[in-house]
Every structure is written in structure tokens, then in C-alpha cells.
Amino acid sequence: MALLEVENLQTHFRTPGGINRAVDGVSFHVNEGETLAIVGESGCGKSVTSMSLMRLVPEPPGRIAGSIRFAGKDLLKLSDREMRAIRGNDISMIFQEPMTSLNPVLTVGRQIRETLMIHQGLDKQAAEAHAVEMLTLVGIPEPKRRVREYPHQLSGGMRQRVMIAVALACNPKLLIADEPTTALDVTIQAQILKLMLDLKHRVGAAIILITHDLGVVAEIAERVMVMYAGRKVEEAPVAELFRSPRHPYTQGLLGAVPRLGSSLAGTATRLAEIPGQVPDLRKPITGCVFAGRCALATDLCRQYAPGLEEKGPRHIAACHYAAKGAVAA
Amino acid sequence: MSPPLLQVNDLKKHFPIKTGLFSRKSEFVYAVDGVSFEIARGETLSLVGESGCGKSTVGRAILRLFDITSGQVILDGQRIDDAHPSTMRQMRRRVQVVFQDPFSSLNPRMRVRDILAEPIRNFGLAKSKEDLEVRVTELMDTVRLPREALNRRPHEFSGGQRQRIGIARALAAEPELIVCDEAVSALDVSVKAQVVNLLQDLQQKFGLALLFISHDLAIVEHMTHRVAVMYLGKIVEIAPRREIFAAPRHPYTKALLSAVPLPEPGAQRNPIILGGDVPSPINPPKGCRFHTRCPFVFDRCRTEEPTLRAVGAEQWAACHLDEVPQA
Numbered sequence: 001m002a003l004l005e006v007e008n009l010q011t012h013f014r015t016p017g018g019i020n021r022a023v024d025g026v027s028f029h030v031n032e033g034e035t036l037a038i039v040g041e042s043g044c045g046k047s048v049t050s051m052s053l054m055r056l057v058p059e060p061p062g063r064i065a066g067s068i069r070f071a072g073k074d075l076l077k078l079s080d081r082e083m084r085a086i087r088g089n090d091i092s093m094i095f096q097e098p099m100t101s102l103n104p105v106l107t108v109g110r111q112i113r114e115t116l117m118i119h120q121g122l123d124k125q126a127a128e129a130h131a132v133e134m135l136t137l138v139g140i141p142e143p144k145r146r147v148r149e150y151p152h153q154l155s156g157g158m159r160q161r162v163m164i165a166v167a168l169a170c171n172p173k174l175l176i177a178d179e180p181t182t183a184l185d186v187t188i189q190a191q192i193l194k195l196m197l198d199l200k201h202r203v204g205a206a207i208i209l210i211t212h213d214l215g216v217v218a219e220i221a222e223r224v225m226v227m228y229a230g231r232k233v234e235e236a237p238v239a240e241l242f243r244s245p246r247h248p249y250t251q252g253l254l255g256a257v258p259r260l261g262s263s264l265a266g267t268a269t270r271l272a273e274i275p276g277q278v279p280d281l282r283k284p285i286t287g288c289v290f291a292g293r294c295a296l297a298t299d300l301c302r303q304y305a306p307g308l309e310e311k312g313p314r315h316i317a318a319c320h321y322a323a324k325g326a327v328a329a
Numbered sequence: 330m331s332p333p334l335l336q337v338n339d340l341k342k343h344f345p346i347k348t349g350l351f352s353r354k355s356e357f358v359y360a361v362d363g364v365s366f367e368i369a370r371g372e373t374l375s376l377v378g379e380s381g382c383g384k385s386t387v388g389r390a391i392l393r394l395f396d397i398t399s400g401q402v403i404l405d406g407q408r409i410d411d412a413h414p415s416t417m418r419q420m421r422r423r424v425q426v427v428f429q430d431p432f433s434s435l436n437p438r439m440r441v442r443d444i445l446a447e448p449i450r451n452f453g454l455a456k457s458k459e460d461l462e463v464r465v466t467e468l469m470d471t472v473r474l475p476r477e478a479l480n481r482r483p484h485e486f487s488g489g490q491r492q493r494i495g496i497a498r499a500l501a502a503e504p505e506l507i508v509c510d511e512a513v514s515a516l517d518v519s520v521k522a523q524v525v526n527l528l529q530d531l532q533q534k535f536g537l538a539l540l541f542i543s544h545d546l547a548i549v550e551h552m553t554h555r556v557a558v559m560y561l562g563k564i565v566e567i568a569p570r571r572e573i574f575a576a577p578r579h580p581y582t583k584a585l586l587s588a589v590p591l592p593e594p595g596a597q598r599n600p601i602i603l604g605g606d607v608p609s610p611i612n613p614p615k616g617c618r619f620h621t622r623c624p625f626v627f628d629r630c631r632t633e634e635p636t637l638r639a640v641g642a643e644q645w646a647a648c649h650l651d652e653v654p655q656a
Contacts, residue, residue, distance in 0.1 A: 041517035042488075156380075185379035185544065187603045190588035194602055195409040212518060215590030238594040257523035258551035260589050264575050270526055271551065274519035277487050 002029040003173060003206050004053070006199065011045075011052045011148065018282040022048040024193045024230040025066075030174065035207040037221035037238070039214065039253075043278055045230040046210045050176045053208075054093060055083050089119040089238070092167040096179035098159035102151040108135075108162045112169050117171045121156040135164040135245055139195060157188035164195065168203060178210045193219055218242060223314075226250050229279055229289040232308065236315040246311045246322035273325030288320070296321050332406055333367035334538050335391065335424075335506055340364045340400035342386050346611070359610050360386040362562035363400075368506065373532065373539040375549040377585070378559035381607055384542045387559075388508045391540065392426055395419065407542055422452045425499035429511035431491030435483040441494055442479040445469075448502040468497040471528060472532075489520035496527065506538045514545060525552055533627075546589050550574050555643075558582045561618040563635065568644035578646040581619050617649065625650055 011023040023045040030036045038046045051057050052064050055075060068075040070091065075083065095101040103111060109277065112131040116122045121129065128147070135143035138161040153161055167175055180196070181189040197220055200207060209221055217224055217238065224241045226234040226249065234247040245251045255272030276293040279285055288294070291301040300320055308316045341364075343357040361383040368374045376384040386621040390397050393409060402410040409420045425448075428434040435444060445465045448454075455461035469476050472493040483491055490562060492512065499507050509528070511520045529552055532539060543549050550570060557567040558581065566579040577583045584601040591598060603622045608614050614621050621628040629649050 041519060081564045157606055165651070185607075186546070186588040187379060187584060188606070189590075190600050190602050193590065194600075214518075214592040218592050218594040218596070219590040242592065242594050253518055254592070256519045257592055258525075258547040259593075260550060260586065260591060261574065262547075263550050263570050270529075271522035273523045275523075275528060277489070277520075304382075 001032075003032045003071060004030040004208075005051070005067075005069040007067045007069070009049065009052060009068065011048050011057055011062060011064050014061040014063075015282060020282050021230050021284075022281060024281075026227070026232045027066075028225055028232065028235065030206050030208060030277070032173070033200075033204050033206055035209060035220055035222045037209045037211060037217040037224045038227060039211060039217055039224060040227035041212055041253075041278065043229075043281070044189075044227040045151050046227050047178055049227070050093070050178050050208060050210050053176060054087055054091060085119070088115050088167075088172075089170045090172055091174045091176065091278055092170070092172040093176045093178065094160075094167050094180045096182050098156065098163045098183070099151065102159060103168075104151055107148055108154070108165075110214075111162070112147075112166050115166060115169050130169065131165075134169050135162070137168070137199070138162070138165045139191075140165075155188075156184055157191060158310075160184060160188075160192055161195065164192075164199070168199065168205070171203065172205055174208065175205045176208045176210070179187050179212070180209070181216060182211070182213065196220060214242075214254065218304060220306060226253070229285070230281055231318070233290065233319070234315075234317040236317075238310070240312065244312070244315075246315065246317040247290075247319050248294045248296055248322075250317075252293075267309055288318070331370070334370045334405060335368040335540075336401070336403040337367070337387070337391065338365050338401040338403070340387065340390055340402065341398040342390055342395070343398045349518070353430060356611055359562050359613055361390065362613070364559070364562070364564050365400075366422050366557055366564065366567060367537050368540060370538055371532065371536040372555065373541055373553045375541040375543060375553040375556045377543060377546060377549055377556060379544060379585075379607055381561075381610060382559040383562040383610070384559050385510055388426070388510045388542050391506075392424060392508055393421075394596065396417055417629040419452075420500045422448075423504050424506045424508065425502050426508045426510065427492070427495045427499050427512040429514055429616075431488050431495055431515065432483075434495055435491060435498075437483050440480055440482055441469075444483075444494060444498055445479075445501050448498060450607075452502055454501075454503060464501070468501055471500065471531070484616075487520075489516055489523060492516060492524050493527065496531070498525075500531065500535070504537070506540065508540045508542070510542045511544070512541075513542065513548060527551065546586060558585065561607065563618060563647065565619065565648070566644070566646040567637070568641065568646075572644045574642055576641070576644075578644065578651065579648050580625050580642045580650070581621050582646075584622075584624075598638045619645075 007027050009023055009026045013020040013022055013171055040046045054067055109131045112134055113127040116127040116130055131147050132143045135146055140146050140161055181192050222236045225232055226240050228249050234250045245254055252274040274293055279292055287302040288306055291297040306318045306320045308318045311317050340361055342361040343359055346356050364387055376383050391402055397410050401408055404420055442465055445468050446461055449461055449464055455464055466476050475491050511525050553570050555569050556573040557564045560581050566582045577586055584603050587600045605622050608621055616632045617630040617635050620626045635647045635649045637647045640646045640651050
């Protein structure tokens, strides 16, 4: 059953240079307990999508249209007060930079307590005890001492664990993780990814993982949605997407990543380049958003935007030329 | 055999930190603590490791952006760590740098033409005004940017294009060695591929040596000849690419490689998850610096510091385990 259903989400920003169509007509769903990854490069709208789900986009200059149905309610129709009851409770979020998203002048214990006291109505003692439990859950040693510490006393990996503890404190149904490991070193990233996988099985929350790292996607996602220039261009189960990407952009993205072990496999040749750059989102785009950089593009692509079509089992892509059913080379 | 282009001998850089009310310099950050390596002409050596391991400090010491605490940096047979400013100036031409952040490493008030012309004028490489113009336009062709862009300023370019300007500026001085300090880390996947390919082409074309400082192991494997793995200010392993990626010897190298998530769903891998965090370089652990996180630690590691020893043809690792007879 779908926990979250997003229909035709449009998040536009008014800027001096015109209207920036950061997210332009994106639809997707997330099932209960499922992990959906949203991938794409800077400016593709993946973070704006997640901010829109939480209604954290400043309005104005932003404007969100479409519908976001979460557990039967349209989040875009809720009052600010109703929305506040959902944020941090039913839907919570982990950000990339744990140093800027934790409050530097409050102890970590207080920051975990706060959500519990507001949303779950716990008293201070109960909340404190639960905070210690949460820190234990996310694998912080000496949790009783750590609850009394401030964010600057913790390392980057520990801070990210605290962020996860804050996010999971109220047992959310949906967790949005926006580049949760991007700022971390590889060995710490491995710790945090393992933690997220463990917690996924234990807590059972659905996860929307936003990242540009295809390695992280392969590691924890079940389904992947690829965004480009504010639109969804492809969506498929993770194994299917990596095995037979249909959209030329997805193919380019996968080809541009060097793989560990390439020197041994003798595949350390040239990386595939995607020529050119992302289009300016302040100008209306007619036709396919990727046409300007696509090797397959024809006049058809430049005039008519392709719709999302089924290309395989649970596999959709927006391309006039992506073969239906055929396994791409 | 010709001497190496760059030789670094027992390089140390300790930064004093001010403590207490009277700012007595009583403690030091042991950022780099005895590092030695060589780079041959036309070779790429990569320095890899996690934040705070000292890899960037090594790069900056070679560029002589600060004076080193002890050790030697020798460029083409000549010491540059204590060279007089006038000789240093000529040496600086031969070693250039590309930084990580293309937004802060270009002067926003200068046009691209002036950014590229500055090093050429500085080192007196152009014979005339016309020659300068020819060189500047050639540089734009070399890094595959349109010539019209010469009259624009950095803010008009995307991240990938700015990084190309940074590379063109480094090339303008006709260097023999370029220090690339996380030069592609801030770029998006598709743009990163463009810049990596460009760097490889330039190396071929000009016979450049590269000191490639990066934390991205997949990129490193793709473009390097040799790799030095650093941990807390020391090199723990140094070897040609094939040896590092196929047969890493040091436990830290193994853990680092196993921790990289592969873009292959369902890939069978057993990451060695290291516990804890990197210790502080202010009070590095006694004995082997990795002993607090090493899965194979034994008594000797806690007291005695291992030194780099040859474990293969060109492979060196600093680990006591290599002395234990292999079962």
C-alpha cells in the first residue's frame, strides 16, 4: 500500500531572472517500509522535492502545486499547525551537514527530548530516558554521558548518529534522508550505512534517500527514481535500473562513474562523458529536457517532451527512443 | 635511471595551537609526521586518506605555502624547502596547483583573460603582447573552453567550467608538476568525468607529473600510477596501483577499500567496518597510529611504531603483521 503519493508536484521559485521551475511535474509513490532513492546531479530538483514534501520551501518566493498524499491526507491542504504535528513525528528528516542542522547551544539530549516532549507528550524524565535509549540504538558509546554533551564535542560521524536518533525518536512512518553520508569519510560512511540498514529492519520506517552517490543507492535502495532538470526521467527497481538503464541520461550517469577494481578488470579506460551542461531552469524548456546533451536526440525530441512510458516490469522512462522491453547494451 | 622529479624526505609539519589564557604555544597538531616519497616525471602519485590524515598539508608543503617543520623537499635535484625567495620564484613556476573549490580559488573581479595572463607575465614566458594573446587562446583550446569566454568573469561559468579555468591557469606557467588537491571532488558525476578525462589527456600531452590528492578511491584507481595511503600524518602503505587495489597489505588500506559502496546492487562484499573515529592528531596514539581501530591489533602495536618495509617489488607497508610468518 502506498504510504506517500505525490501527484504532479511543481515547486517553482520567483527569481529576478524569471521563474525557476526547480521541480516541474513530478509524480511518485513510496510504499510502507520501502526505500526509494532519488538520484540526480546538483540542481536536478531532488532536494527541493524533499523540502516540498516537508513543506519547508519558503513561500514566497517558492510556490508548491500538485498534491502530496500522506496516509490519506493531502499535506498541501493542511494548516501550518497540522503540518507541524506531522513534521518530526510522522515524517522526519536527516540532512547532509550535521554541524549546521543541530543546535550548537543545546545539549544533544535536549534536542532529542524536545521532539519527544512536543509530539509524544512525555515528561522530562521519561524523555531523558528515551533519549539515552535512542543514543544506544544508534550505537553511540557511553550514551548517559553523551546526552549531556554539545554537538561540537562530537565527531562528524557521531553527530550524524545523533541526527538519526533525533529523526527516529518518534517512530516516524517516513524518513527523508538528504545526502546523509556525503559529508562523511568512507570508513564512517560505512558505519552509518550499516546503521541505516539495521534500523530499517528494526524500525520499519519507509525511507526516501536523496543522493548523487550511485554506490550508496546500490547499497540500500529498493527502488530508484532518476531526476534531471526538475523532472523524473526514469524509475525502476534498483537491480533493474543498474542492469538495464533505459534513459540516455541514466546510461550516461552510470557510465561516468569509475568503478573500484577497474584496473584489475582491465576496464580502466576513458570515462564516458555527458557533454554540455544542465539547462537553465528559468527558461521554459520545450521538448525533452535532456535533448541538448543527448546523442540520440532528433527534432522530435526537441519539439515534444516524451511522457513516462513503461519500458519493462515496474520500469518507466521518459524517452522517445528508449527501447521497450529490450535489454539495453 | 634519471633522478625523480620530486623527492620528499621525512617531511614533518607540526602546527602550534594556542592554548590557555596567555596563548602559550604548548601543543602541536602533528599534521604530517615523517613522510617520504618520490614522483617521477610524467607520473601520477595519489595521496589518499580520510579527513585530517595530512594529505592536503603534504600538498601545501610541496607548494611551499608555509615553511615545514623538518625534512626536505627536493625538486629536480634542488632543495626548495629552504630556497631563497629569488630562486624559489623560479621553482614555483615548475610546480602549480589546482584547488578543490572552483568558486573560491578564482578571483571574481578578474576576467578569464587576466587570470590566465597573470602567471605568463609573472614568469616572463611571453615574448610580446601578441605572443601572450596566442598563449592565452591556446590555453582555452587546451582545456576545451570557447575562446569568447576570455572576456567573461568567473561567476558566469558553471563549476566544471571554472575548474577548467583553474587547470588552464596552472598550465599557463608551463609546470612539470601539478598538485591537484581534491580537484574533482566538488564536481557532479558527469562533469567530474569530463575533468578527469581532461587531466589524463593533458598529462599525456605535456608529460606532466601529478600529485593527486583525493579521498575518492574509485577516481584514484581510474587515473593513478601509484598510490600512497595516509593515516594520521604518516604513510601506511605505498605501492603501484595494481598492488594497492588487488593486494593491499596494510589493514587500513584493506578497510578503506572495503568501505567503498559499489554501484552494483546485490554485490557480495564484506566491508571491514572500523569501529570508532580517527584519533586526534594533537595526541596521536603511541605505537602504531592505527592500533586503536585495527582489527588485528596485538601487544607490539601498542608500544612500538612500525616502519615502512618492502612487502613486494615496489610495495611498502608499515605494519608489524608483515613480520609474523604467514600461516
